[in-house]
Amino acid sequence: MTSISAGDLRDRIGVLQLQFQEERNQYQWDESRRLWADAQPDTRSNLFSSVGIGARGVTFVIRKHSGLTLHDAFLWNGQHCFLTAILPHDHPGYFTVKAALAEVRICRKDADLTPSGCTFPGILTEKSVKHEEPDLHAEVTTDYVLVTPKVISLAPGSWVTVDDAFYRVQVPHLLDPYKNEYEIRRREDC
Structure with a gap:
């Protein structure tokens, strides 16, 4: 089991949720909250599309947060992170979140x-x-x-x-x- 503590979560990320603005007839990603994470770029591509090619991936370790789903996205270092998996972490109380860096x-x-x-x-x-x-x-x-x-x-x-x-x-x-x-x-x- 990999040891982790709140002090290891040094990256500030925004949790994005899709919102519809009726007056502008548009959907957009809006930041709903911010949280701390340990972010590590992956060495392999993240296959976020079953039909297209993959993208660079990143793995986040975060504290367990209720309500986080694959409908959400992250904003990390100015980059949009398309969430592809939310998994239990080895250490209780934490999640491992896989994402693809996407434009x-x-x-x-x-x-x-x-x-x-x-x-x-x-x-x-x-x-x-x-x-x-x-x-x-x-x-x-x-x-x-x-x-x-x-x-x-x-x-x-x-x-x-x-x-x-x-x-x-x-x-x-x-x-x-x-x-x-x-x-x-x-x-x-x-």
């Missing part, structure tokens, strides 16, 4: 229908890139995976913007109880 993007659903569609935070991860040369011009097709909070629902065939760039929603993956993943596609002429 949050501003997204807008149903972007083709209304310029004032609902905005929400999403995480874009790469899936694959294809280069095609039909006829006389070249076209690049880029497939990404957009990871969203569970409350975000995107219909296949609809358009979503990520940082103001348009993507078509291809395939939804909705079985995870804490997040949704959408395969999205962007085509551009070269």
Whole structure:
């Protein structure tokens, strides 16, 4: 058993919860509280997406806090931490929390229908890139995976913007109880 004490928790982190602002028609991450943790960057990638590629990971040790779920996120050293596991620690009274370091993007659903569609935070991860040369011009097709909070629902065939760039929603993956993943596609002429 690894010994740990409150004095070992030297990193200040913010606990983020998703909030909806009706007057602005947007979801955003808001800090609900702050707590102390022991944060250690991982040497392996954190596979936070079942369809896309992984991201750098970080492991936190925190005191047990009621109400912390995988619907939440952490803010650590200015970086968004997508929570992937909350596990009992070897030492009673503590949790081990696994997270992926992720860049949050501003997204807008149903972007083709209304310029004032609902905005929400999403995480874009790469899936694959294809280069095609039909006829006389070249076209690049880029497939990404957009990871969203569970409350975000995107219909296949609809358009979503990520940082103001348009993507078509291809395939939804909705079985995870804490997040949704959408395969999205962007085509551009070269």
